[in-house]
Amino acid sequence: xxxxxxxxxxxxxxxxxxxxxxxxxxxxxxxxxxxxxxxxxxxxxxxxxxxxxxxxxxxxxxxxxxxxxxxxxxxxxxxxxxxxxxxxxxxxxxxxxxxxxxxxxxx
Amino acid sequence: xxxxxxxxxxxxxxxxxxxxxxxxxxxxxxxxxxxxxxxxxxxxxxxxxxxxxxxxxxxxxxxxxxxxxxxxxxxxxxxxxxxxxxxxxxxxxxxxxxxxxxxxxxxxxxxxxxxxxxxxxxxxxxxxxxxxxxxxxxxxxxxxxxxxxxxxxxxxxxxxxxxxxxxxxxxxxxxxxxxxxxxxxxxxxx
Numbered sequence: 001x002x003x004x005x006x007x008x009x010x011x012x013x014x015x016x017x018x019x020x021x022x023x024x025x026x027x028x029x030x031x032x033x034x035x036x037x038x039x040x041x042x043x044x045x046x047x048x049x050x051x052x053x054x055x056x057x058x059x060x061x062x063x064x065x066x067x068x069x070x071x072x073x074x075x076x077x078x079x080x081x082x083x084x085x086x087x088x089x090x091x092x093x094x095x096x097x098x099x100x101x102x103x104x105x106x107x
Numbered sequence: 108x109x110x111x112x113x114x115x116x117x118x119x120x121x122x123x124x125x126x127x128x129x130x131x132x133x134x135x136x137x138x139x140x141x142x143x144x145x146x147x148x149x150x151x152x153x154x155x156x157x158x159x160x161x162x163x164x165x166x167x168x169x170x171x172x173x174x175x176x177x178x179x180x181x182x183x184x185x186x187x188x189x190x191x192x193x194x195x196x197x198x199x200x201x202x203x204x205x206x207x208x209x210x211x212x213x214x215x216x217x218x219x220x221x222x223x224x225x226x227x228x229x230x231x232x233x234x235x236x237x238x239x240x241x242x243x244x245x246x247x248x249x250x251x252x253x254x255x256x257x258x259x260x261x262x263x264x265x266x267x268x269x270x271x272x273x274x275x276x277x278x279x280x281x282x283x284x285x286x287x288x289x290x291x292x293x294x295x296x297x
Binding site for chain 1: 124126164166169170171173176209211
């Protein structure tokens with residue numbers, strides 16, 4: 001497994017984006033609620049546990065969008081979101097995971 | 108001077124709610140993107156104007172600049188007129204870097220048909236103009252050298268001028284030498 005933080009620092013350096021703060025951020029899902037919204041303006045949320053999300057989960061932000069498909073279930077790569085981030089669980093799901101992000105606040 | 112070049116990113120949407128990712132390399136001769144337009148090309152057939160069938164997001168310079176978030180609309184079947192206006196963009200391009208983004212379909216599943224959308228990027232290419240001044244000076248220098256080698260006895264100073272200045276010859280020797288070395292001074296022979 002590659003080191004997420006090393007990867008993030010290398011990539012943000014390539015993109016000439018300074019990092020003011022890095023920390024972990026969780027979204028706890030619960031039965032009966034299928035849509036969650038997080039504000040991530042002027043910052044980045046990097047999803048670290050896409051493999052734990054139910055098939056059909058969609059995460060849509062101002063800068064990126066992701067739908068968890070069977071083929072993506074085993075991927076380790078980080079997905080980056082920014083702006084208003086909406087998380088939509090599939091309507092028929094029986095799983096309510098903790099969704100883990102690394103939050104990067106830029107300079 | 109700048110010439111305008113258009114880049115087209117064309118995507119096909121096959122199913123409702125689909126997220127289509129794209130990655131596009133802009134040619135390195137383009138220096139700046141000045142406009143964009145996101146349009147539905149074909150596929151959606153509707154009697155009424157649909158203001159949003161999906162939306163584009165795009166970042167420039169290999170994820171360094173997030174510049175575009177825009178909806179795509181579909182025109183009514185009987186009114187296929189499409190605005191040709193570009194929305195303003197002002198992104199300075201670094202050479203050979205990526206435009207990365209996604210298109211997210213937001214059409215209702217019941218009305219869905221596969222369709223094609225395009226993102227047009229209007230960019231400018233800088234045209235290098237050769238430095239004519241430098242070339243002219245080079246040609247002139249060569250010309251002077253050629254003439255000097257052919258006419259070594261040539262003098263640009265007329266006789267009267269020479270007589271008047273004979274007395275001060277010693278004082279002006281250095282200046283004269285520097286003038287003779289000046290490549291801009293053309294010497295003609297009669």
